[in-house]
Structure formats: C-alpha cells, structure tokens
Amino acid sequence: GAVVSQHPSWVICKSGTSVKIECRSLDFQATTMFWYRQFPKQSLMLMATSNEGSKATYEQGVEKDKFLINHASLTLSTLTVTSAHPEDSSFYICSAQPPGQLQETQYFGPGTRLLVL
Amino acid sequence: EDQVTQSPEALRLQEGESSSLNCSYTVSGLRGLFWYRQDPGKGPEFLFTLYSAGEEKEKERLKATLTKKESFLHITAPKPEDSATYLCAVQAAGGGSNYKLTFGKGTLLTVNP
Numbered sequence: 523g524a525v526v527s528q529h530p531s532w533v534i535c536k537s538g539t540s541v542k543i544e545c546r547s548l549d550f551q552a553t554t555m556f557w558y559r560q561f562p563k564q565s566l567m568l569m570a571t572s573n574e575g576s577k578a579t580y581e582q583g584v585e586k587d588k589f590l591i592n593h594a595s596l597t598l599s600t601l602t603v604t605s606a607h608p609e610d611s612s613f614y615i616c617s618a619q620p621p622g623q624l625q626e627t628q629y630f631g632p633g634t635r636l637l638v639l
Numbered sequence: 640e641d642q643v644t645q646s647p648e649a650l651r652l653q654e655g656e657s658s659s660l661n662c663s664y665t666v667s668g669l670r671g672l673f674w675y676r677q678d679p680g681k682g683p684e685f686l687f688t689l690y691s692a693g694e695e696k697e698k699e700r701l702k703a704t705l706t707k708k709e710s711f712l713h714i715t716a717p718k719p720e721d722s723a724t725y726l727c728a729v730q731a732a733g734g735g736s737n738y739k740l741t742f743g744k745g746t747l748l749t750v751n752p
Contacts, residue, residue, distance in 0.1 A: 524685075526682075528682075554738065556739070556740075564744065565726065565742040565743060565744040565745055566683070566726070566728075566740075566742045567742075568739055568740065568741075571739060613680075615682045615683070617682075619738060626670065626671050626688065626730060626738055627671075627673070627685060627688055628673075628685075628738070628740060629685055630675070630682035630683045630684070630685075631682050632681055632682045633680070633681060633682045635680070
C-alpha cells in the first residue's frame with residue numbers, strides 16, 4: 523500500500539516553455555501532498571504544500587507564479603513550471619500522506635527529472 | 640529553524656562489516672523522525688518513523704534508534720544491495736496539520752562485495 527506515482531519520469535523542454543508534472547496517490551486518498559526539488563548531491567527541499575480544494579502553501583523563496591500547483595482531487599496534484607529556464611533543471615519529487623494512523627508519514631513518488639535547454 | 644545534520648557524508652563498507660549512520664537534529668518539539676532510503680534517480684523509500692527518545696525499530700539488517708538530540712541507523716552485516724543514500728528527516732510538533740519534513744543531506748553508503 524501507500525503507492526505514489528509521477529508522470530512523466532523525465533522531460534526535456536526548451537527555455538520559455540511550460541511543463542506540467544502529475545503526482546497521483548494510487549491506493550489511498552491524500553488531502554495533502556508535497557512538492558520537493560532536489561539538486562545533484564543535495565537533499566530534498568520542500569517547495570510547497572498542496573491541499574485538496576484550497577490554495578497551496580509555498581515555502582519562502584519559491585515563486586508561486588512560476589510553480590503553479592493544483593490539487594483538484596484527493597488522488598491528484600499537479601505542478602506546472604511556467605516559462606522554464608535552465609536554472610529550473612532539477613529533480614522534482616512529490617509525496618503524499620495517507621489518512622489514519624500513518625497520516626504523519628510521507629510516501630514519495632519516483633521523481634521527475636526536468637532538463638531545460 | 641529546524642536543522643538536520645547527517646554524518647558521515649559518505650561511507651564505504653565491505654560486505655558483512657557493520658556500522659552506524661548518525662543524524663543530529665534541532666527542532667522546536669519533535670513530532671517524528673523519519674529515515675528514508677534513496678536509490679540514484681529514484682524517490683525516497685520510507686524505512687522508519689521514531690517518535691520518542693528510547694524508541695527503536697528494526698527492519699531486516701537495519702535498526703534505527705532515537706535520543707533527544709540524535710538518531711542512529713545501525714546496519715548489521717550489510718550486503719551490496721544495501722548501497723544507497725540514507726536520508727533522515729524531522730517533523731516538528733505544534734504545526735497543526737502541517738506535516739512538513741526537514742531533511743538532512745544524507746549519507747551515501749557503498750557496500751563492496
């Protein structure tokens with residue numbers, strides 16, 4: 523149980539274009555999902571907390587107009603990187619919390635590698 | 640501000656050579672401390688959650704322990720398939736429904752056959 527998927531697993535795009543990444547909880551409903559970014563040999567940095575049916579909460583220094591988050595259902599959150607630039611190239615990982623006694627534990631997706639040319 | 644420091648940054652072991660990884664933390668009240676394993680190019684895989692000092696949890700060759708200031712991940716008789724980056728993260732209490740995690744940089748473990 524507690525399986526989280528992401529799509530796509532990797533994407534290459536031209537500078538100035540937008541890219542959408544999907545995060546799905548496959549076997550549970552998640553009212554809260556999280557989006558992280560990981561640069562090479564660095565740890566995971568939380569970008570934003572996504573709550574179903576409400577606006578996302580962004581961490582300090584993360585541009586909410588650049589990284590659009592939509593959590594329209596209890597099993598799907600999307601991250602759209604708008605007007606992507608080479609410095610946005612990174613490994614983006616989502617996580618979700620199952621309800622009940624495991625609600626404090628985050629289960630992670632496999633990640634999406636983004637390369638902006 | 641919550642902080643997590645992991646040591647060593649990298650550890651190379653021979654198969655069967657037991658060792659421990661350290662995670663030191665400062666947090667304004669601990670709700671939980673988490674250990675994850677991350678393989679290259681993959682998302683973190685959940686291993687353990689520890690909630691209070693003195694708590695221990697085991698899974699196969701791994702055992703996690705917790706004190707008020709640090710956690711250890713003990714690896715007994717490791718095998719090459721245990722090679723991965725091990726991440727430690729803390730979750731602060733008092734955040735209401737905000738379950739955000741603060742991660743350390745991880746320890747890259749390599750187990751040679």
